[in-house]
Amino acid sequence: MAVYVSGYKKLAISLLGACVLLPIAGCAQREGTIVNEKVELASYIGAYQSTGDDAYNFFVVERDNKLYIQNTWGLTEINIQADHSFEIEKWGLKGKIHDFDNGKFQGYTGTVDGVDYDYKRIDVDINDIGFLYQKEGYASNFSQPLGTCDSDSYKLSNLADNSHKPEKIEALIAQIQSKKYAWAEQDSLLIYQDGKLLVEEYFNGYRRQDPHQIQSVSKSLTSLLVGSLVTQGKITDVNTPIVKFLPEYKHWLQDQKATITLANFLDMAAGIEWDEWTLRYTDPNNIRGKEMESDDAVAFTLGLPMNNKPGEVFAYSGGYVSVVGTVISNLSKQETAADYAKHGPLKTLCFNNAYWYKQKDGKTNTAGGGMMRPIDMLKIGQLMLDGGEWQDKQLIDKQWIEDSLDRTVNPFNSLYGYFWWHSDVFVLQSGKTYHYVHASGWGGQEIVIVKELGLVVVTTASNFESSGKVGEMLSQFIIPALIE
Known part of the structure; x- marks a missing residue:
């Protein structure tokens, strides 16, 4: 899945003083004085x-x-050496805490590539998540103001009373907590079935109120924004050529490109040349990174040559999602897609501590820049499971939801359509294969809908060096616990 890489070095720098601190008792050194x-x-x-x-x-x-340390990329457990220095090799960071005064350290200095970066303590409530995202121009807040709606309506039900083999899920949780297994970097696990929240577990320091990077789950959220436009009658046919929705880019949508439809982009089959999987996302030559750092991501994408007939060949493309993001902002008459998430129909879901990063051109990084609480990701899954209904109201067009959950919506690729993945999992206990639809992001971010079982599973994780493992969780633990 796509990784948000814009400003990669800057985000690394944000971990400077962030990676290796543990409390000690003894003397502190300040400016050479004990x-x-x-x-x-x-x-x-x-x-x-x-x-x-x-x-x-x-x-x-x-x-x-x-x-x-809690920053815009999440939480990192920290340790400290006896001389108050710290280091994290995978980020190439070295640093030192300093200025101990009145029982508190007042600053950090960290070094990246031989350059020092300084931090100072300031008087801000550490529960004010917005402080982390206040750097102007980097992210949009699509949360609802506190007190305007109920952002935490889920209440935990008893797992033992609502499952056939609760010990299966309990074993999974124990394995995650032990950090001895392949999913040691799991940060959350939420399981919802038949209208009940059965599991809400957080790991590695996370709590309900903490936003987590969702990576390419952002694409599926973008799909719901398109569904919101359909609901409001601003899109009547996704098979309409996309040039109709992007008149300012008609110069790039000539000849064969003039036939590319909105549906082609939603199915990752626009036919525009794109390959973001051959090179690592951290490689400066990766096309996705180039698009994100361009002065106009839409012009960059549409300006590339055609190499396939529209609608026939799948090519996973963050650039395609950027194009759809601009369709959203145009038709909603909002400045960005994130603004539409805040002010459009999805505001009813009452997201809290929800942020969406921008790309260099100021547009929302609709392909991978979202930050959300897992409990808010669950709302998206429940909305999909319930056919677009939310609290007895048809929030999103039912046909849009059904098409998103239908693996035949994309006639050329049964594994992907409308920015959602389609997968199958075999469960030995029942001897049966279950189809599931999922929003999937790099590192283990997942919203899974198993319609047949009335089931939604949400995971967040930091497994950035391995593939996602939600399939194993479903087949070995979660589904076996919930079926007879």
């Missing part, structure tokens, strides 16, 4: 702001007697 004050866990906790322009804000938080 300070005889006790360093406690609380000495590190607080909000830190970059003194320059090249890094993001972060919190140091305590969860279960451990310290974590």
